[in-house]
Amino acid sequence: MSKTTSHRGGLSRRSLLAGTASLLASPMIVSSARAQAKPVNIGVIMPLSGANAQFGINSRNGIELVADEINAAGGIKALGGAKINLIVADATSTPTTAGTVAQRLITQNEVTAILGAFASSLTIAISEVTERRDIPLLTMSFADQITGRGFKNIFQIVAKASALGKAQLDYTLAIARASGAKIDKIAIMYEDTAYGTAQAAGLRAAAKAANIDIAMDDAYPLGITDTTPLINKLRASGAQAVFPVSYLNDSLLLIRTMRQQRITIPAIGGAAGYVIPDFEKGLGEFAENVLSIAPANYDLAPDLTERFRKRFGYFMVHEALEHAVALDVLVQAIEKAKSAKAEDVTMALRGAKFTGGWTKAMTGGAVEFDSTGLNTLSVPVMAQWRNKELVTVWPKDVAKGTAVWKS
Amino acid sequence: MKRWIAILAVIAIAAVLPLLLSPTGYWIRVLTFTLLFAAMAQVWNIIGGLANQTSLGHAAFFGIGAYTSTILVLKFGISPWIGMFAGGFLGGIAALIIAVPTMRLQGHYFALATLAFGEVMRVIANVWTSLTGGPVGLSVPFVPPSIAAYSFKQLLPHAYIALIALIIVTVIFEAIRRSAMGYRLRAIKENPAAAEVIGIDTTKVKLQTAVISGVLMAMLGTLYAQVAVFFDPDTVFSAASISIRVALIAILGGVGTAIGPILGALFIIPVEELMNDLFSSGAAGLSQLIFGVILIAVILWRPRGFITVFDSLMARFSNKARS
Structure with missing residues (x-):
């Protein structure tokens, strides 16, 4: 491509074209040098x-x-x-x-x-x-x-997302049971992306299987700017735990609005925005004890x-x-x-x-990997925010700490 | 006569170009999308350039076309060639539905109303999971390659289909521009009140252009779906990457001219790719920043579009030929 450019060019624009040609050719030069x-x-x-x-x-x-x-x-x-x-x-x-x-x-x-x-x-x-x-x-x-x-x-x-959604619910029930609490009513909020809907579907199916009442099941658009209506609905629903599935900005907004309105029920995030440093940076003390499912954890x-x-x-x-x-x-x-x-x-x-x-x-x-290409050994973990770090709290055999459950 | 020779020469070059590129390669994909976006911008130009109605909602018709043909092939095994016309039909109806209430709006108000319509379609596609697959999107199934099934192993046939589509919509654009309808549109563009006075049914003429543009845009949606193979509501109903981009291509090239959208697409699509190729391994987002700066520079340099460069070049050549 660069060659044709330089051949076709007029004399007066030679320098300009040479510059363009070398710019166009630079990736090729780099790759040929590396090829040795x-x-x-x-x-x-x-x-x-x-x-x-x-x-x-x-x-x-x-x-x-x-x-x-x-x-x-x-x-x-x-x-x-x-x-x-x-x-x-x-x-x-x-x-x-x-x-x-x-x-x-x-x-x-x-x-x-x-x-x-x-x-x-x-x-x-x-x-x-x-x-x-x-x-x-x-x-x-x-x-x-x-x-x-x-x-x-x-x-x-x-x-897969459906397995993550299922684990998000099942682990939560197990953690609540271990601390003597009982859950029979939950709320699900998820952003309307491929990830949000798929994981919510997993949550929903697991809740149905465990005979848990879903008091709220709401999708919202990615990049929502006012979560107050969602949080009001959450308060009215009487849920004992909330499962938000979202990327970063929405997760900050949801948890902040919730805590500011003194809704203290446990929040169990769906990975993505809930398990990155910016979550804690954006929320400060509000992040403490927030749980989240994750496909893996660094600890x-x-x-x-x-x-x-x-x-x-x-x-x-x-x-x-x-x-x-x-x-x-x-x-x-x-x-x-x-x-x-x-x-x-x-x-x-x-x-x-x-x-x-x-x-x-x-x-x-x-x-x-199985024949479809899925890693069959991967099991999701539940992590909890403790003093600016994520601690794996479930499943028990890999946990690095005990979950704090305040209902 | 000379003009026709020039046009035929350009078409001949365009017809040979895909053969020079690797049939499974990267540049043929870029070329295919360039031709498709040129065609889309040309279709936008029918309403944006001739009727002077700046639509920012053409993604709505585009997405309807992509979804219609893909759903028909997925659920009923109907060839996308037929699905393309079904999509065109629905796109036309959608254009009619949106045009009736918005055609009386002018300038910014029309632009905003159409922008909202594209967004509404995106939300519908997101929510109506049983039909559209929801936010996860749809994959065009891979069927044994054949022309009848609109399925090819290589991108080469897609490049030619896109080229033919571009030629067809350009001919339609030019035909409308030169027809009585084109004169009526120009009259409306200059002075709507005066046009009404001399007996032009302005609403009817605008409706006609909106429907033609909607039908063609939806049909191009099918072509896009067949090349991209996978799409989700955010892709085909996107304000930024479809609606605004086709308007940008036409405006950058030269609104209301047949050559403008082609020049615009020939610039925007390859430059965007080149920037991604050269700079995206560096700082995150750098390529898009540079692309943005180039766009601003170009618009400052040629506020009326590339067509002005093209015109002055043409003038220089014909002067030289005469002397």
């Missing part, structure tokens, strides 16, 4: 702008940490110490753009695999491209559809996750942790396949069990 070391290109597609940018940045940090560690330790041994070369790209918040970006990474950068893209809708759009091009896609997006479509090249590292493997805190200055949020695990598993698969070819790596990933390294940080202590 034969690195393995791995695509990282994250929402780096828009509403979910913070989650995308967290995820990228986790991936960069692992990539740098592996490279520093001598790269991929089976490929003669080949270095990992991350190609990071912005998925924005539009699924179609995410798909186009995936197409670019596959054809321009010849990536072995792609990691991404936090938000389920972006991941689904990317998977439509990777599936047609037979490139493995490793993700920590929750949506059930991700591994529910019979795709062969997708790997979901965490439990289960402090020896690994403290490295993240040391480098980036905040605790290793779950999306960073799961993406770190995803990259570790991918590299293990490349080592096993002794090849950086996408189809060999997919073969090595499918149906295999991965242990050691970052997989220890997951519940189950390992990662094993």
